[in-house]
Amino acid sequence: MATQKKASSGAAIKTKASVESIRVVPLFNPKMDIKMGELSTKTGDSELLALPPQTATPKLVYNGGALIKNVKVYTIFWGKNWSSNAAFISLKTNINSFFTAILTSPLLDQLAEYSVTGSAIGPGSLTGSKTITTGAPKTHIADSLIRTTLTGWITAGTVPPWDANILYFIYMDKGVKVTMGGSSSCTSFCGYHDAMSGKKYYAVMPFPSCAGCLGGLSVQDALTGTSSHELCEAITDPVPPTGWYDNANGEIGDICAWKFKTIAGYNVQLEWSNKAKSCI
Ligand SMILES: [Zn+2]
Numbered sequence: 001m002a003t004q005k006k007a008s009s010g011a012a013i014k015t016k017a018s019v020e021s022i023r024v025v026p027l028f029n030p031k032m033d034i035k036m037g038e039l040s041t042k043t044g045d046s047e048l049l050a051l052p053p054q055t056a057t058p059k060l061v062y063n064g065g066a067l068i069k070n071v072k073v074y075t076i077f078w079g080k081n082w083s084s085n086a087a088f089i090s091l092k093t094n095i096n097s098f099f100t101a102i103l104t105s106p107l108l109d110q111l112a113e114y115s116v117t118g119s120a121i122g123p124g125s126l127t128g129s130k131t132i133t134t135g136a137p138k139t140h141i142a143d144s145l146i147r148t149t150l151t152g153w154i155t156a157g158t159v160p161p162w163d164a165n166i167l168y169f170i171y172m173d174k175g176v177k178v179t180m181g182g183s184s185s186c187t188s189f190c191g192y193h194d195a196m197s198g199k200k201y202y203a204v205m206p207f208p209s210c211a212g213c214l215g216g217l218s219v220q221d222a223l224t225g226t227s228s229h230e231l232c233e234a235i236t237d238p239v240p241p242t243g244w245y246d247n248a249n250g251e252i253g254d255i256c257a258w259k260f261k262t263i264a265g266y267n268v269q270l271e272w273s274n275k276a277k278s279c280i
Helices: 016-023 034-041 087-101 107-114 143-156 220-237
Strands: 024-026 073-079 123-130 140-142 166-172 177-180 189-196 200-204 259-261 266-269
Touching: 024 220, 073 087, 087 123, 087 166, 087 220, 087 266, 107 220, 140 143, 143 166, 143 177, 143 189, 143 200, 166 220, 189 220, 200 220, 220 266
Parallel strands: 073 123, 073 166, 140 177, 166 200
Antiparallel strands: 024 189, 189 200, 259 266
C-alpha cells in the first residue's frame, strides 16, 4: 500500500496505482505491462509520465534496503477447505513440498547475483506450516485485515515470531476475493508481497479460480508459479521498492511474469537476471 512505501527512495513510484502494479503478480494478460503506463497516467501524477519507456532493457538497481539472506518460509492456509476438503489438503501438501524442494534449488542459487555486502542471498527452508480456520473470510477480505490478523497470530504465538529471514505465505480459501488499495484479486492481481512496519514480510496468495490467474495452468501449477514469483521478489525486494528494483519494470519477477520453467517437478516462474540480461 502507498502508506508502506513512504520511505521509498524511488521518487517516481509514489502513487497507489503504480505501487500496486509492481509488487503483485499481474493477471495473465500480455497487454498488462503496457497498461501499467496507461494506468499510471490516469492517476495524474506527472512524475510518472517521466518514467523511462517500457521498452528499455530491464535492469534491477539496488536501492540500499533490506534483502532476505536465507529465507524461512512459513505457510499459512487460511480457510475451511484447507482443513476439511481432501483435494485442498492434497494441494496444501504439494505446496509445502514445493517450497521444501525449491528453497534449496537452482531457483535460489540464481538469486545470489543480487547479494550485497552483508547480505549474501543463499538457500532457504520451509520452517513450518499451519492451517487456520478461525476468522477465515468466506467471500472477501482487505489487505488491512490480513495484516491485522497476521499481527494477531504473531502476537498470540499462533505462528512463529518475526525475524529478518521469515516470510509468511498466506494462502486464501477458494472463493475469497482479496482487495488491496482499491484493486482486487482476479481483477487486477493474482498475488502480492509486502512488509508490515517495514520489516515483517508476508505474501498473500488468493486461490486461483479465474482465467486471469490460472493462465491455462492447473490450480497447483498456477499457485506454485505465482508463489515462486512472490518468493523471489520478497527475497530481493522485501520492502518494495527499497531492494532490487527497476523503476520502469518493477521487481525481479514482474519483468518475467507468466514465463515458466520446471524445477524438481514444480512449475516456477523465470526471474530477471541482470548478469544474463534475460529471464532465466
Ligand atoms: Zn511481482
